[in-house]
Amino acid sequence: MKKDLKKLALELKQMIIEAAHDAGNQGVHIGGALSMTDIMAVLYGELMNYDIQNPSDKNRDRLVLSKGHDALGLYVALCASGFFSKEELKSNYLQDEGFLPTHPVKNIEKGIECSTGSLGQGLAYGIGLAIAAKKQGRKSRVFVVMGDGECDEGSCWEGFTSAVHYGLDNLLLYIDLNGLQSDGATSEIMPIRIAAALDAIGWNVMEADGHDVDDLLSKSKKAMQESGRPSVIIAKTVKGKGVSFMENDNSWHHGHMNETQYEQAKKELAEGGHDGNQ
């Protein structure tokens, strides 16, 4: 049965708010986790081939979260997909020596493909996975999720050129274009015309509404038909998506909610989530 992706995306947002609240006074990268939930819903709810009974299956699809600081967005997707329970999420997320610290630690049994957090390293890793899949004749696909701020890193550009040169049509990159990075707007910190640049390098470039699961799904499926070159979906998103006071407010890049804010976020999401635009 086809999953209701919109419902799943909303559920992931609610789980993010709950997990952030459970973490107490600790700071959480809530904004960037919320901006990527619709992408995660489309990947884990529909596109990706994985088996929670056999998480190390060689033929599984791989997801590499390059923007590792937003790991909570991955953790809730893995939890919702059955890699671990909600109780495990609660007892491990940001808990001393738990398996879910702020930045992800490779743990195939729990669905975490790569240790990330040092920005600009996920794409190269994904390229390696994609080359291995091709050489071994596996149908595994590799999905990499990057942030737009992350694209400042020079190592990303090494990945951009080589993925095209190696013709990796089994690689699909998502850039979560929420327009904000730690110190402010990407347009002010380090503006990059990413779509034009990737097109010039030779990527199959598609732009999508990063909060429209149908748009993300149809474009992803189209991208997966592309032959001979990698595809990128530049997903226009809103940092803090779904919670009115978090949307486009960069103090939620890394922050924690007081009880009033938590109650309001919970209420807004229970009503379907705030629908602000970038």
Add this chain to the structure above:
Amino acid sequence: MEINRVNVRTWSMLGERRTFGLALDSYAEEMDRLFVMSGDLLSSSGLDRFVRNYPEKFLSAGIEEQNMVGIASGMAADGYKVFVSSFSPFITGRAYDQIRMHLGYMHHDVKLVGLAAGIGVGIQGNSHYGLDDVALMRAIPGMMIVSPSDGAEVVKAVKALYDYDGPAYLRLVGEQGCPIVNKEDYGFQLGKAITLRDGEDVTIFSAGTMVYQSLQAAKLLEEANISVKVVNMHTIKPIDVEAIRASYGSKLLVAIEEGSVVGGLGSAVAETVAMDEEAPRLMIMGVPDCFPKAASYKHMLDALGLDAAHIAEKIKQSVLK
């Protein structure tokens, strides 16, 4: 690859890095999980013949060392054993953070191959010298570091490192026409130092090109009635602690490396010696904490006091004091 008179002379002429490429070409057939990448330095790594014979096992990474290490890590995650090569400062320094995350944190089975480490590129200068490479790699938990003493040991190390499951740094030193240390076949085991010469008064621990210089220095010291043991510390990490402790009967311990004295082999030996009450004094020789003036290789060895004559003299002064 048989260690015989003809081969060791050929490997000596080729130098360590070209012998590396030759070894991979010879072993590739039996290494079914092997994959090799180079940062636009295929020929400098002696890989021409390997690439002609096994194009499916090779990928040029362009001049993208960080990307190369990340790709190698991804391939290692799915069963490949990947050797990646570049000049030593670029493979260890340029890609350091990738090495820390992928080979360190995730302990992925990637072998870094550092070409012309130390002062092997002579007049090319400090941009290409690998002086801090050992310090950098030693700081990463779980990283193995191997520095072969000559061509035969490069051949041994390549085979052993392929068989070893884990990340490693293969430090290739010296020029073409490097001196021969190992003339006959011998037992080589990662992590196990080799005593090449016995002696009572002094023990020298050295690696790479410094093994030959140490042996020569020991001969010179013999003439001055100073008896010297020479230990080939081909594996710098994990260091052979037993071999160090077995030398505590000596009056003086000496660690010699073609690299910075900050954080290198000498530091590794010191980390054991400093903890042991019964340990004798340790003297560390290597490139001092500076960017030395570029010069030809032989000139550098002389200027830095890393040739046999200087080594012998320094030890003599210290013992006679």
